[in-house]
Amino acid sequence: MSVLQKPATVRTRGRVGRGVGGFARKWLLFVVLVLLWELVTRLTVSVFFPPPSEIAVAAAKLWFSGPASQLFLGDAVFDHILPSLGRVLGGWLLSVVVGVALGTALGRSRTGMDYVGPLFAFFRAIPPPALVPVFIVLFHIGPGMQVATIIFGSLWPALLNTVDGVRSVDKVKVETARAFRTPRRYWIGLVVLPAALPKIFAGLRLSLSISLILMAISELVGALNGIGYALLAAQQAYDYDQMWAWVVLLGILGYGFNAALLAIERRVLGWQPGRN
């Protein structure tokens, strides 16, 4: 899990300041592909593959057709999108808090990981959806089971990356901090966590994308509302425009979450050479 850090920083490095030209170049192919998609689907006419314009219309009807009192947001936003967002962000935040705290403790301890390392590596290898039936009987269908699934999947990357980051604090920095008599109560906040932060963030990004996947899965299997539930309902009602709208929304959410976390990371890790 020591993996996963640089590419994001590399990918984002050039983005700032290159301005409109860069923006256009970046999205040009995207726009071309969407247009191509529109053209092909219009020409071939398949119920399964509606043209993007029709998906957009369906999406607008679903999400932006509400009364002014709801800021014009459709009922679907309140019935499905907001509960999903609550679960995914709630589950992820819990994972982050527990994972970073426990990971710091385990990384600082000399033998802690010897006891639980293989166990956690095994937990990480378990496909979380396979545990959904167990979570359903333990927590019943509803938010509890969904959040449990999300936490079970997203905890390990956050935790193991934190352990790794805390473990790999540079020896010279440790000696420097010791030579300046850094008191115990300052040690974690001033030395260990800042040094481990790049690796922790890599773990957070991975665990956020896993959270989103598990949110969708747990809602496909056992939910009474949520994006996954609505997606499945649309499919079963043969409403492929709507189904596509939900799939696209999941893509937008994945993209948005990743971008938001990268923005935070850019601020927090702004001290790294080569950033910004």
Add this chain to the structure above:
Amino acid sequence: MSTMLEVSGLSHRYGTGDAAHVAVRDLSFEVAAGQLACIVGPSGCGKSTLLRAIAGLLPPTAGTVSLHGDRVTGVPDDLAVVFQDYSRSLFPWLSVGKNVEFPLRWSKLDKATRRTRAREALSAVGLSGVEGKLPWQLSGGMQQRVSIARALASRPALLLMDEPFASVDAQTRFDLEDLLRRVQTEQGTTVLLVTHDIDESVYLGDRVLVLSKSPAHIVADLPVGLPAQRDQITTRESSQFVSLRSEVARLLHGPAATAAADAAEWAAAEQADSTVSKVENAQN
């Protein structure tokens, strides 16, 4: 002059039994207050071990270290260390100013005083107005100035320096050497500097301690009679400098050093009581 640092009978051994490696053997010396003492020795002779033991970072296996009469057990309150590798020793997530303030954070000073102290220390090393920069935005020589400023900001009674100028280019090195002499005279700090560079030890030191090969022990303790005001060109061409550096070089590389090292090795072999090493030595 009073004694600032007293090292007596210091030994350090890594590991135990046959695998043990004796890095430092039975070292004793004193450094007077306000003195700039240089320790020079061949690469890998155990200089760093010695320095870490004095700093209280590493408990020695035998012997004692005392700072102004107090026995050193952990890192003492009024001691500062400058490491060779500035790029790893400065905290990359802190600005230059915050790096210098770092050791003051748990002192009783208030925020404004800490900031003034940091600014003073930075201007003492010729770096004003870079407080807001990040370490990597400065050149290597400037970064090492920052770590010297950080060490000075806590006004240490003893400043330990571990090969502080080994990672900078030659010109910067001269500048930093002169800077150290100047600041040390101005502030009256006691400095113990470890280096493998003979010229540097003679140029900088009020006194040069020559160490043998590993396990390190003192081969010679030479006073440097050069004038307090030193100059990179005139000092280095003076006959006194030249003869001193030759003396140190002979001590380091000449038969005396080799004989001493051999004797130490022989003793170590005896002590290890390993028949194998005895046979090998006999064959030699």
Add this chain to the structure above:
Amino acid sequence: MRFVRNLIGLLGFLLIWEAVVRVGWVDQNDLPPPTVVFARIGQLLGDVEFVRDVVASALAWVIAMAISVVIAVPAGLVLGSVRWLREATKAVVEFLRPIPSVALIPLVLIVIGGGPEAKISLAVYASVWPILFNTIYALAEIDPLLVETARSYGTPRSRILTSVALPHAAPFVFTGIRMAAAISLIVVISTEFLAGAKLGIGQFVLEASSGANRMDLVLAGTVVAGVLGFIVNEGLERLGRRLFRWSTDEGTAA
């Protein structure tokens, strides 16, 4: 010593699990204790049908990995060495990558159906990204000094790719493959579970949970899946350490 601690940790976890159930904090039918689960695993391993399920999942996983490598490595090499192409495709890649592969299940089901093709295509979709990203990154971030050194010896351009860029990229690509292996195994089993395949560990878990609510079988299947994933990951990690002992880079991924 370390191994002993590993064992203590593992046994400790199983003991707590056993105790929690035996004391009665949770219903034994909801969460069977490890003694029951492991007994069930023992029986299942002698059961031809279960073994066939495991083989089906493993086979789908191997095929998916092979396809992903064949697609992602060459694509990554091209995107990594041709700058304008990389810039142009960036937005598309960045948009497609975070789409949770499993969200595409309903789509795949109606287009491809519920056969093994479904899980394989989803696993490929999920595992292409880490490999692609690591390959692009490795090539785009190659130390110019390495290339300049090779050039100064008069190495032709084509040789620079094969004898400098590829060896440099290899550990990164391998890390990508290792991550993709973990992800695609999870996707294969998840798809079997969600889409109701004919064979596979996921299908086994689905069948055990629906109707009879046999949590002992669910957990037995889950543990086997976890062990499989653990072995694959550990094996690849060891292989990587052996193959790329010269590399100081830890390998990086998206």
